[in-house]
Amino acid sequence: MADTGGQAMHGEYKVIGGKLVVADLSVTDGRLADVRISGDFFLEPDEALGDITAALEGMAATADAVTLAAAIRRALRPDAMLMGFSPEAVAIAVRRALGVARSWRDYEWQVLDGIQTPAMHLALDDVLAREVAAGRRGPTLRFWQWDRPAIIIGNFQSVQNEVDMAACARLGVQVVRRVTGGGAMFVEPGSTITWSLYAPADLVADMDFGASYAFLDAWALKALNDMGIDAVYKPLNDIASSRGKIGGAAQKRYAGGAVLHHVTMAYDMDADKMMQVLRIGREKLSDKGIASAAKRVDPVRSQTGLERAEVMARMKATFTDLHGGSDGQVTPAELAAAEELAATKFTTDGWLHRLP
Template sequence: MQLLDLTLPDPEMNLALDESLLVAAEEGAGGEVLRFWEQPAYAVVVGSGGSVVIDVNLSACAAAGVPVLRRASGGGTVLLGPGCLCFSLVLSYDHAPGLNEIPASNRYILARVLSALKPVATASVEGTSDLAVSGVKFSGNAQQRKRKFFLHHGTLLCGFDLALVAKYLNAPERQPDYRRDRPHGDFITNLPARPEEVKQLLINEWRPEGDYAPVPLARAHALVADKYSRAEWNRRR
C-alpha cells in the first residue's frame, strides 16, 4: 500500500481521482493506496442512487454557489468542505479474508479505523457503515467495487461547521434506525482532533510504504469530462 495525500482544486476532480485510483489498480497500472483529501470549498455530494431533489436544499446551494455532485459509490448525501477530512482506500480482495463481501469488508475496515482513532475517541460502528460517539455520527462511508479491487471512502468530521449541514441538506430520504429522526444538528459531531492528527493516526494503522505514483490525473480529467461535470449524471435522480 502507498500513500497519496492530495487535494485537487475542485470537487469534480477529487471525486474523479478516487475512481481513477480504483480503475488504475484494476487495470494493473496502480495498486493499493490510502488517500487523504479535504475539499477546500463546500460541495454537496449525493450517493450513486441518492435523490438530489429529496436530499438537497437546491435553492440554498444555488444561492451560495455550492455545487451538487454525484459520486460513483453508494451511501447517503454529504456536505464536504474545510474540516471534513476524506480518506480513500483502494484494496485488493486478497488483502484480508472476506473482503469480497460488502458487510464483511465494512466491518474489517471500520474496525481498523476505530482502532486508529482510540487515542482521540471511544467510538462505535452504527447503522450500515457510520462511525459515532455515543450515537452521534462523525463519519460516513461508502464503496465502489470492481472485479479485483474495491474503493472504500469515508468522511471524518474534524472542526467542520456543522450548522451548514442543515442549511444545504434536507432530511435524508433514507435514515438508519439509530438516527431516530433526529435533525442534522443533533445527529452529527466533530472528532476532538485536528485533520493532520487524524491523518497520522490512520497512517500509523495502515502503514503505507512510500508515496503513490504516478497519479492518474489524465484519467481523472477524462472522468470529469465524461461524467462528473455532466448534469445527466449529477441530476439523474
C-alpha cells in the same frame, strides 16, 4: 494447492470486534489433513471443537470459504454456541493457512494526500480503483483535501429529494454525484476527514459485504480509539460514538478485482449550513447526533482536542504501523485520466441529474 507432505501450515484471522482464530494443518493428496483449530474464542460445549475439525478433515484444499463454512455448520451439534467467532472466520483462517487468502501485509501499500476539486476527487477514485484492478497500481490509501464546500450525493439518490439547489447556489456549495451508494455528505475545507482505500479484491474475497466494511474500517477505529474517541463500528457502514454518528463508508466492487472503500468523518462541521443545503428529516438528524440547527457537529475535534492535521497524521501512522505503506503520488497519466473523467462525467448535468 500443492501437497505439503505433512508439512505444517499456519493461518490466523482476527474477527473484527471478536476473537482470534488459528488454523494449523497440512495437505495430503489435495485434501486437508491434521487440522487443528485454536484461538481465544469461546465455544460450548467443548466437544463442538471436534465437530469443527472433523468437518474440515478431508475437505478439498481448493474449497472456497463458503464451502468450508457450510461444512462446519452442517457438522456442528444443534446446541453448539460460538462466541467471538463463526464458521466463516474458521474458513478464512484455514484459507490463510493454505496461502489462498490474503492479509494487509501481503501487499505493498502507498499512501497519498492532496487537495482537489470535488469532481476530481470522485474521478480519482474511479481511475485509481481501475488501475489497482488492472494491476498497474499497488493497493493505495488516499486522504482527500477539499478545495471548496460541496455536497456529494450517493449514486442512487434523487437530487431534488436530497439537496436544496437554490440554497447551494446562494452559499457557494457545489453538488456532485459519486459512483458509490449511500447517503449525501456535506463537506467544507477543514471540516471533514475523508479517505479512500483502493484494495485488491483478494483482501476481502472470503467476506460478505457487511464483514468487509468492518474489516476495512478496523484500522481507523483503532486510530480513533488511541486518540480518546470511543469509536465503534455500527453496521452496515457507520462509524459512531456515544455522542452519535461520526462518519459513514461506501463501497464499489470493480470488475478485474478491486474494491473502492471510502469514508467521510465529521471533524468540525457547520450544522446550520448543512441543514440549509440538505433536505434532512428529523430521523436523519437524530442519527447524526445533531440536537439543534445551531450546533456544530464536531465529534472528532471535541473528543480529541487535536487539530485536524494532527488527527490525520495519527491516522496515517496507525495505518502504516499496522499494515505497512510508504508515501506515494498520483502519476501524470492517472491525473490526466481523472481530469478527462471529471470533465466528461462528474461535472456534467447528465451525471448529476441521472436521478432527478
